[in-house]
Amino acid sequence: MLEVRNLTKIYEDGTLAVDNVSFTVPDGEFLVVIGLSGSGKSTLLRCINRLIDPTEGEIIWNGVDLAKLEGDELRMARRKIGMVFQHFNLVDRSTVLVNILTGRLGYTKTWPSLLHRFSKADRDKAWGTLKRLGIEDQAHKLARELSGGQQQRVGIARALMQDPELMLADEPVASLDPVLAHSILQHLEDLNQEDELTIICSLHYLDLVQRYSTSVIGLKDGKLVYQGSKEDIRNMTDEEFKTIYGEEAVRISDTSLEGSLGEVVEA
Amino acid sequence: MKTKSKVFKEEPNLPSLVPPWLAALLSAIVPGLGQALARAVQRGLVIFFSFVSIVGLLIWRFRLAAPRDEGFFNIFKKALYLEPIFYFITALVILLYIWIIIDAYQIAKRAGGPKRSKPIMVFVFLLLVFFIIGWQIGQIDLYAFFSQVDDALPAISRVLWPWERAITYPEEMWMGLATLETPCDGNPPPPTEPLEDRPYLVVDPTCGIPSTQDEAEDGSVIVVPGTKLQVEGYNFAPNQEVELWWRDPATSQFRHREAGEITRVIPDDDGYFEVDITWPYRLIPDSYLDETVNWELQGRQVTNVGDWEFSEELKLAIEKMIETIFIGMMATFFGIILSVPFSFLAAKNLMRGNPFTLGIYYLVRTVLNIIRSIEPLIWAIIAIIIVGLGPFAGILALVLHSIAALGKLYSEAIESIDPGPIEAVQATGANWFQTVMYGVVPQIIPPFVSFTIYRWDINIRMSTVIGLVGGGGIGYLLTQWIRMLDYSAAGIAVWFIAITVAILDYLSAAIRERFV
Numbered sequence A: 001m002l003e004v005r006n007l008t009k010i011y012e013d014g015t016l017a018v019d020n021v022s023f024t025v026p027d028g029e030f031l032v033v034i035g036l037s038g039s040g041k042s043t044l045l046r047c048i049n050r051l052i053d054p055t056e057g058e059i060i061w062n063g064v065d066l067a068k069l070e071g072d073e074l075r076m077a078r079r080k081i082g083m084v085f086q087h088f089n090l091v092d093r094s095t096v097l098v099n100i101l102t103g104r105l106g107y108t109k110t111w112p113s114l115l116h117r118f119s120k121a122d123r124d125k126a127w128g129t130l131k132r133l134g135i136e137d138q139a140h141k142l143a144r145e146l147s148g149g150q151q152q153r154v155g156i157a158r159a160l161m162q163d164p165e166l167m168l169a170d171e172p173v174a175s176l177d178p179v180l181a182h183s184i185l186q187h188l189e190d191l192n193q194e195d196e197l198t199i200i201c202s203l204h205y206l207d208l209v210q211r212y213s214t215s216v217i218g219l220k221d222g223k224l225v226y227q228g229s230k231e232d233i234r235n236m237t238d239e240e241f242k243t244i245y246g247e248e249a250v251r252i253s254d255t256s257l258e259g260s261l262g263e264v265v266e267a
Numbered sequence B: 001m002k003t004k005s006k007v008f009k010e011e012p013n014l015p016s017l018v019p020p021w022l023a024a025l026l027s028a029i030v031p032g033l034g035q036a037l038a039r040a041v042q043r044g045l046v047i048f049f050s051f052v053s054i055v056g057l058l059i060w061r062f063r064l065a066a067p068r069d070e071g072f073f074n075i076f077k078k079a080l081y082l083e084p085i086f087y088f089i090t091a092l093v094i095l096l097y098i099w100i101i102i103d104a105y106q107i108a109k110r111a112g113g114p115k116r117s118k119p120i121m122v123f124v125f126l127l128l129v130f131f132i133i134g135w136q137i138g139q140i141d142l143y144a145f146f147s148q149v150d151d152a153l154p155a156i157s158r159v160l161w162p163w164e165r166a167i168t169y170p171e172e173m174w175m176g177l178a179t180l181e182t183p184c185d186g187n188p189p190p191p192t193e194p195l196e197d198r199p200y201l202v203v204d205p206t207c208g209i210p211s212t213q214d215e216a217e218d219g220s221v222i223v224v225p226g227t228k229l230q231v232e233g234y235n236f237a238p239n240q241e242v243e244l245w246w247r248d249p250a251t252s253q254f255r256h257r258e259a260g261e262i263t264r265v266i267p268d269d270d271g272y273f274e275v276d277i278t279w280p281y282r283l284i285p286d287s288y289l290d291e292t293v294n295w296e297l298q299g300r301q302v303t304n305v306g307d308w309e310f311s312e313e314l315k316l317a318i319e320k321m322i323e324t325i326f327i328g329m330m331a332t333f334f335g336i337i338l339s340v341p342f343s344f345l346a347a348k349n350l351m352r353g354n355p356f357t358l359g360i361y362y363l364v365r366t367v368l369n370i371i372r373s374i375e376p377l378i379w380a381i382i383a384i385i386i387v388g389l390g391p392f393a394g395i396l397a398l399v400l401h402s403i404a405a406l407g408k409l410y411s412e413a414i415e416s417i418d419p420g421p422i423e424a425v426q427a428t429g430a431n432w433f434q435t436v437m438y439g440v441v442p443q444i445i446p447p448f449v450s451f452t453i454y455r456w457d458i459n460i461r462m463s464t465v466i467g468l469v470g471g472g473g474i475g476y477l478l479t480q481w482i483r484m485l486d487y488s489a490a491g492i493a494v495w496f497i498a499i500t501v502a503i504l505d506y507l508s509a510a511i512r513e514r515f516v
Helices: A041-048 A071-078 A096-107 A110-114 A120-132 A148-160 A178-194 A206-212 A230-234 A238-245 A254-266 B002-013 B020-029 B033-037 B041-065 B072-082 B085-110 B120-137 B142-160 B312-345 B355-373 B376-387 B391-415 B419-427 B432-469 B474-483 B487-515
Strands: A002-010 A016-025 A030-034 A056-061 A081-084 A166-170 A198-203 A215-220 A223-229 B171-182 B200-204 B212-215 B221-224 B228-234 B242-247 B253-255 B273-278 B293-304
Touching: A002 A041, A016 A041, A016 A056, A016 A215, A030 A041, A030 A178, A030 A206, A041 A056, A041 A166, A041 A198, A071 A096, A081 A148, A081 B419, A096 A120, A096 A148, A096 B419, A096 B432, A110 B432, A120 A148, A148 A178, A166 A178, A178 A198, A178 A206, A198 A206, A206 A230, A215 A230, A215 A238, A223 A230, A223 A238, B020 B033, B020 B085, B033 B041, B033 B085, B041 B072, B041 B085, B041 B120, B072 B085, B085 B120, B142 B487, B171 B228, B200 B293, B228 B293, B242 B273, B312 B355, B312 B391, B312 B432, B312 B474, B312 B487, B355 B391, B376 B391, B376 B432, B391 B432, B419 B432, B432 B474, B432 B487, B474 B487
Parallel strands: A016 A223, A030 A198, A030 A215, A081 A166, A166 A198, B171 B200
Antiparallel strands: A002 A016, A002 A056, A215 A223, B171 B293, B200 B228, B212 B221, B228 B273, B242 B253, B242 B293
């Protein structure tokens, strides 16, 4: 269980990115964070695995306050938290296999890893993960040679190599077309349902939110403005939507988009 | 900004401060003053400074053209006489002066009226004046270029096609002899015995008297011709030049000359030749004149024996070319090692954390820029003062320049790395070393390799130039040969430089393509 208490992040230039946010994520949840660009979603996610140090607040995960960890303890915690990024953040000029093995760095001693030596078990695990995501053919290609959807699968594979208990996904499908978006989110859904992995994912499109989330929080200007269950989001009113997305927001018709997408995905 | 444009707009609408005739008069005294008072201040300033600098340049050039003359008028007259281009320049300056006066009058007259047109023609005119003064200062002489280029053609063609100099044949000198006696004592030496396989000369007659010098009636020296000799040569190498030499009784040897020309004969296909000569004059110590003495006539032939071989110049050029490549390689090697630490200190994204590191950043950047802005040639001269002539001086100069250039390029590569992958590697729980190895290194290796190969390419090209000032390598050889006017040998060096640079250019492009 992850419990975020009174989390605040103020950047050096004075920007208030996350303002006193508190919420709880039970294990096995698929929590979706919604909000406009700049509403603090990315900062919130990065505070959880401490890529960004929060200014104030507590992040209690399995009884440990992540916000107070330093050094080796922090790395030990981090390796149990996988992360997937909007721009995939693969090392373009390394092969897919090396990118995926990067996920094992937290478990590998420094010297062997600097020489690119990974254990047999790690390599087997890498191949297994590649197979699971259907990209084993691409293993020896350079990451930059892959298409966007394939790159994001490599990103997920890298996170899976960490044997994560929690997966953070920062707008994982915002750089992809709608068809690929569904296929990537279905992978995440599989992990959530089959591996009982807790997932915190930020998304933009309401129809995707309605389709995949088990619970939802909404951020606006760094503040928590919405908190709802799967049923709540299904029945979300335009008014509620506008409090999060602002007056200009137009609700994308979920029926039309999902209907057409569904056909394509099935085909 | 706002006020400036406001002033500019209103300017034409204000009336002139002075009447037109006064503006013209003022501009005649101080060029541009009339325009300025007619509220065309910018125009007045441009005119003033242009005119003052043109006149200043002219005075300088006139004085330089006639350095030994005193007084304004004398200098002026002499300079015009020596360099007729000054007539043209002077005329243009006078035209300009007159135009400035007219312009002041018109500007003052039109001030307050509609907007003036931009004086484009004047700027063209000013440019023309500066251009012509530049022509004179640059001592540009197209006539010299085109009239003298013919004379340079033989030298240039030797540079362009020097390969005759690249091979030599081992040479051997053949000599055929005949003995003559003077004066005739009634028992002349017998004709030369025929020889098998070796050349020999047969002279008829075998005795006689050499040419002598006498004083003519008017006191001038005249030569009294000696005995006419018919010379036959046998067994010489066919179709290769033979020179006739003498060995006088005092055993000194000299070339035979007939009417001042060196005698050269070419034997026929059988190695035979025939030539008529006159026994030459030679100043001989008196002690040899009392008795009968022997002269020796020699037919000398230099022949190529055996196969061709590479010439010394070619071997030297190859050796020095290799030296040059290694100078460039060593310079690049040290340049890389030393520039990597500097490049991290000169990368803004790593150094902007706090004021102290930012200070180091600016310091390193400044030092690198200063080093880079000084040509390697000058660094080589400084290095030669310290370590003396030779390759090491060249290496030092190139290392310095490489550090500066690579430091800048590397630091820019570091500055442009994508923070995304680093963030992702950190998120997996990797420690600092692992993050650098997996997140940073793969990103900077390709540009580093690319820049390094590029630099190696530059260093080898530079090391040929560094040699010109004594920094070792082929450049050193090239200057020596040019100074010795040995253009064929210099041509070999130039060819090697060109070939090496072309190959490296191709190689470095091919290697860089793989990494970028």
